[in-house]
Amino acid sequence: MPNILVVEDSPTMRQLISFAIKRIRNSHVVEATDGVDALKKLSSEKIDLIIADINMPVMDGLKLVSLVRGNPVFKDIPIIMVTTEGAEEDRKRAIAIGANAYLPKPIQTQELLKLVTTFLSGRSN
C-alpha cells in the first residue's frame, strides 16, 4: 500500500488532494500542514511519494525539498510541487532544488493523478 504525504497549509487543498489521491487503489494519505510537520511524518512513517505546496508557514516547500534531498534515507522519494507560482523560473527553481514535477494551481485532478500513478509505478519497478 503506497503512502503519500500531502504537505499543505490550506485545509481545503489538503482535503481536495487527499480526496483525489484516495481514488488510487490501495493508496494511503498522510497529511502534514507544513515542512516541519512533514519531516516529522517522514521519520515516523514509510513514505513513497510527497506532494507539497511551496508557500507554507514555518517551513516552505522548497526548504522541505532541499532537506529531503539532502537526507540519504529520504533522498529518492519522488516529490510533486503544487503551487500558485506559475512562472517558468519558479518551476525551474523547484526542479533544480530536486522536485520531480511541478504542478501550478488550480490543479487539474487528472494531471495530478497521472503524475502520482507514474511516480508510484516507477518506484514499485
Added chain:
Amino acid sequence: MEKDRSFLNKADEFIQMFKKGEEFTKELLKENEKLRFKIVELGGSLEKSVDSARTKLYEDRIKLLEDELGSLKEKFRKVEEENKDFATKYLEVEEENNNLANLYVASYQLHSTLDFPEVLRIVLEIVINLIGAEKFAIMLIDDKTNELVPVTAEGIDITAVPKVVIGSGTIGGVAREGESYFAENLTGVSEHKPFEPIVCIPLKLKEHVIGVIAIYKLLTQKSGFTNVDYELFNLLAGHAATAIFSSRLYTQSERKLTTIQSFLDLLKEKPKKWENR
C-alpha cells in the same frame, strides 16, 4: 472320291463358319471399343459435372463467408465506434467526477465552521486554490450605510479596496442586480483598478445579496474560466453567502450571549452587595 468331296464340303463349311466367327468377333471388338470410348466419355462428363457442382458449392460457401466477414467487419467498426464513445464518455465522467469533488470539498469546507474569520479564510482559499485568482477582495453590505465594505482581501492591501455604494459602478451594480459580472478580457490587467474588477460575484441568500467577491487579477497560469469555475462561482454565490451570514450571526449572538450572561451575573451579585450594606 465321294469321301474326299464330302470332306472338302465340310472344310468349306468350317472355313465359312470360322470366317463368320471372325467377323462376329471383329464386330464385338469394335462394339467393345465403342463402349469403352463411351464409358470414358461419360466418366469425363460425370467428373466435369461433379467438379462444377463442387465449385458452385465452394463459391456459395465463399460468398457466405465473405458476407459473414463483411457483417463482422461492420460489427467490429460499430464496436470500435462504441468503444471510442465509451472512452470519451469515461473521460467526461471522470472530469465531472473531479469537478464534483472540487465542489464537494469547497462546500464541505465552507460549512465546516461557524467562526466568521475562519469562514472568510476558507472563501479566500477556495478563490485562490480552486478558481486561481491572485488579487481579489470580499466585500459585505453594511445595512446601516447601504455600502459594500471590504472585509478581507488577497494579493492587495485591504485599504486599497474602497467602500462602494450599492448601485454604483460594476461592483455596486452586481450588488444591486444580484447578477455575476465577467469582463471580456480576463488577462492583461496590470495596474490595480479598485472599481474595475474582471469578475464580480454576488453573495446571495436566495435573492437577497449580502456582499460580493471582486476579482481583480487571475494567477499567471490561469487564462480563462472552465465550466467548473462557473459552477464554483455559483457555489460561492450561494454557499459562501450562507456560511458568511450564519457565522457572522453566530459570532454576534455569541457576543450578545456573553454580554447578557455578564449582565445576569451582575444582577445576581447586586442583591448580595445590598444585603451586605
